[in-house]
Amino acid sequence: MxxxxxxxxxxxxxxxxxxxxxxxxxxxxxxxxxxxxxxxxxxxxxxxxxxxxxxxxxxxxxxxxxxxxxxxxxxxxxxxxxxxxxxxxxxxxxxxxxxxxxxxxxxxxxxxxxxxxxxxxxxxxxxxxxxxxxxxxxxxxxxxxxxxxxxxTRNPSPLTPGFWAALIDAGPRDVSRFGRFLEQIIRDIGHGLAGGHWWIAIASAVVAVAMGWPARIALRETGRRYAIDAAPGHRVRRSGYAMWRLVTGTALPTLAATALVQGLRWSGLTAATAEPMLSAFVFAVGMGAFIGALGAALLMRSQGSWRLLPIGDDVARALLPWAWVLAILTSVDIFLSASVETMRFSPVAVSGADAALAAIRLLAIGGLLFTLGRLRTRARIADDARADEDGTAITGTGAARASVGIVTLLAWLVTLAGGVALLAGYTNFSLFLTRIVIEWLAIVVGTFYLLLTFIDDVVTTIFSAESRPGHLLARGVGIRPGAIDQFGVLLSGVLRLGLAVVAVVMLLTPFGSGVDSTVERFGTVADGITIGDVSISPGAILRALAVLLVGLTLARLFLRWLNDRYLPTTSMDISGRNSFALIARYITIILAVLWGIASLGIGMERIALMLSALSVGIGFGLQAITQNFVSGLILLAERPVKIGDLVRIGTEEGDVKRISVRSTEIELADHSTLIVPNSELITKSVLNKTMANALGRLQIQFSVPIGIEPERIRRIVLDIFEAEAAILDSPAAVAFIDNIADGRILFNCFAHTSSARTAYPARSAALTAILQRLAEEHIDVGTVPQQLKIVPIDADTKNPFGK
Incomplete structure (x- = not known):
């Protein structure tokens, strides 16, 4: 190279x-x-x-x-x-x-x-x-x-004499190593006391005690009072106070241990010999404090209303001591491992210490599982008793009991496997099962359960329509309240997904896949996949979503300006404005989507190719939807039917209220809404009473005896039309003689109103007046009577009219 x-x-x-x-x-x-x-x-x-x-x-x-x-x-x-x-x-x-x-x-x-x-x-x-x-x-x-x-690796079993014989043989050498190390520590302390800086160690010890006990309690109470008095929302109060207890319960003891160790260093009471043990002591105290604080934050033994876990007070009181047992065992394990390595004990002694730690952990885990079994039995008996009293089964407990039972069974199996491995001499495997599979799993799951709850509560509370930031977004940016709630839920989901990925990394760490290598693998996944010349990765998707969000926001601002500022200044009617705004809306949305797709690195030629491929599937599988979509565009462009028109489709008649690209909404006379696919308005006959002219026309037909003077009847009708307020003078009303039949004169009269919607009421009023006026004139009014005659049929010719 x-x-x-x-x-x-x-x-x-x-x-x-x-x-x-x-x-x-x-x-x-x-x-x-x-x-x-x-x-x-x-x-x-x-x-x-x-x-x-x-x-x-x-x-x-x-x-x-x-x-x-x-x-x-x-x-x-x-x-x-x-x-x-x-x-x-x-x-x-x-x-x-x-x-x-x-x-x-x-x-x-x-x-x-x-x-x-x-x-x-x-x-x-x-x-x-x-x-x-x-x-x-x-x-x-x-x-x-x-x-x-x-x-x-198999060591002698603790049940065999060889295990104890090896420990006894290596005992004198290990005791000698411990004695020499202790002598070195005493000499270091003597040199430090001779230097005269021993007071620094005492002062640091006082500071450590103050930080580890009264300061920690005071900070915990301060957080509780703040959560009660000032924290927004009940959920954030619970999870926020739990997080505060975890942070203070971990940080203060760790700082106390750091202050104590640093005081020993500054006072000169320690030397390089004990430095690894001092660092291990700080880490052991921090890990133990973290586990204990995590258990206290999740269980809340004395504050059931603040508890995040769905368990009762008796369960919390029974489990909390085991959390502290786990914390102490973890701290002892860390410090003991560092001490054995620092003092350079024999491999036999190290194996014996590991076997002892594995046995203690197995006993502790067995005691915890036994406690859980006893609590489950007590809860089942109580639920059965309540069910017998109420006469109905308690719902919602079966699935929970089954889940807890499965987890408990798996834990028992792992514990038994660890015990068998320890007795068989596989000390490392037994220690791994107890230290990693059970304890590490419990710590990671508990930690991320608390973090997931806290993140969800904080994000959904901040981005809520009822919160102060939500009010600012709604008033300042114009985002609707529902969109703010949706954004909060989506952001919470994204953050929790990222946290779940971190949890998977932490769970895989003890199995030989370190954090770096696991993150490297996730980084490889984050680089995305390459399809042709286009690389699609999570980062590119997030970038495309951000571009799409910006594009839709700009589109919304443009449409608001278009509807509120520009269109009112034009001469278009309401229907024209709606059509123009609807077409502009779809164009801006399409442009925003294309912009987002282009931000992925997909060129317009690929987008065109993709759309052409999709058009084939659309043509076969979505013919009706495509037909309605195209029909909607035709309606918006040609406007044969527009908002406000009075139309008749088949036997239904009503006002057009809304036109979209898929369907048209028509409000009928009974205030119901008829939804008509746009293709029906394009391919079938539609009667639009207000398309070219908004005037309405009424028609009245009647007949009078032939002996009545026709001009007299015509004058009566025209006078009534002229007196009716809803009937227009122009176009002028007319009355025609339509026919003479069966001794009666047939009249066909027409008049116009300002709107087709007022024609029917005006016709009713005019017809009422005509009937009343003709009755006063003693004129018989009606229609041509229908007569039914029975004619005999000639028997020879079958001719109903005779020969």
Missing amino acids: ARCAAVLLAIISIGEPAIAQGDDVVANAVVELVGASNEVRAVEKAADNASTREERSALTDRLSAARATATKSDEMLDTQMALVDAKITEIGPVAPGIVDAPDIAAQRKLLAQRRNTIDSAIRRGKLLIVEAQQLADRIAADQAAELGRSWA
């Missing part, structure tokens, strides 16, 4: 000034690739000799740094490649039969060399990234294999 890099640098250095502007960038990228390659080779050599988890973790960190360097260099080289391609495009290809000028030919040749150089460097960088990832996977596999070998 170094030789290739030298060649690349030599080629780069011969560029002309016109095209050598990015030579330094390319050279630096190549140099970084060389350094990353050397680092990968060094890690590959060191990986064969790595024997501890710490060494492998350090090598993995070095590989991660090398990968990051190679990735950064590749990005720089990709940028330079794009610039070179742009220059080559600018010069253009060689035209047949045309000889380039010498300077153009030289520049084209130099650009081709430069492109080949950068392309080679890019390929080697990508290959280096793959090699680094493969080496990291191999190191992780070696760590997992080492962990498996440690589990398979």
